[in-house]
Amino acid sequence: MEKSIKLPITGCKLIDDQHRSFFYIVKEIDELIKHNKLNLSILRDKIKELDLYVIEHLDAEEHLMRSINYPQYKVHLNSHNIFRNWITEYRDFVYDKYDLNLGDEKILEDCLITWLFDHITTADMELAEFIKENNINPN
Numbered sequence: 001m002e003k004s005i006k007l008p009i010t011g012c013k014l015i016d017d018q019h020r021s022f023f024y025i026v027k028e029i030d031e032l033i034k035h036n037k038l039n040l041s042i043l044r045d046k047i048k049e050l051d052l053y054v055i056e057h058l059d060a061e062e063h064l065m066r067s068i069n070y071p072q073y074k075v076h077l078n079s080h081n082i083f084r085n086w087i088t089e090y091r092d093f094v095y096d097k098y099d100l101n102l103g104d105e106k107i108l109e110d111c112l113i114t115w116l117f118d119h120i121t122t123a124d125m126e127l128a129e130f131i132k133e134n135n136i137n138p139n
Contacts, residue, residue, distance in 0.1 A: 009128075010120075010124050010125065010127065010128035010131075011128050011131060011132060011138065012064065012128065012131065012138035012139060013138075013139045014060055014064075014138075014139070015057075015060065015061060015064070015124065015138070018053070018056065018057040018060065019057075019116075019120060019124075021053060021057075022053050022057065022112075022116060023116065025046060025049050025050060025053060025112075026112045026113060026116065028046070029046055029112070040094070043094055044094055044095065047087075047090065047091045047094055047095075050087055050091075050112075051087065051091065054083065054084055054087050058080045058083070058084065061076075061080070061124075061127075062076075062077060062080065064127075064138055065077075065127065068130075068131065068134070068136050068138070070127060070130060071130070072123075072126060072127070072130070075123075076123050076126075076127065079119060079123050083115055083119070086111065086115075090111075
């Protein structure tokens with residue numbers, strides 16, 4: 001991660017905390033890559049962490065959206081499902097490998113950074129705006 005990144009704040013403590021956790025995993029992967037310490041075993045462990053994150057975070061966000069009758073729920077859910085599918089495909093790809101090839105870890109890092117910031121700065125911030133406009137306490 002070449003640039004300094006500041007995560008946007010949605011105003012929902014649970015979601016913001018989970019975004020920080022996600023960012024922490026991405027940052028760990030970045031550090032491992034920078035120091036040439038990422039091997040297939042470690043990459044598989046990071047994928048397990050991401051699986052847990054995806055289940056916990058996306059389910060929490062979806063529960064929140066349903067509980068407040070968020071009008072963009074289906075669009076937001078579609079974005080989550082695309083990411084779930086990508087993580088599943090990448091996990092299967094990594095678990096079927098015997099060696100880590102140059103670029104395998106970069107695919108993960110680039111996708112995570114892109115998805116994280118695109119999703120938070122668009123879909124999650126729209127959700128946060130809806131919560132604020134409707135005086136909903138998401139915490």
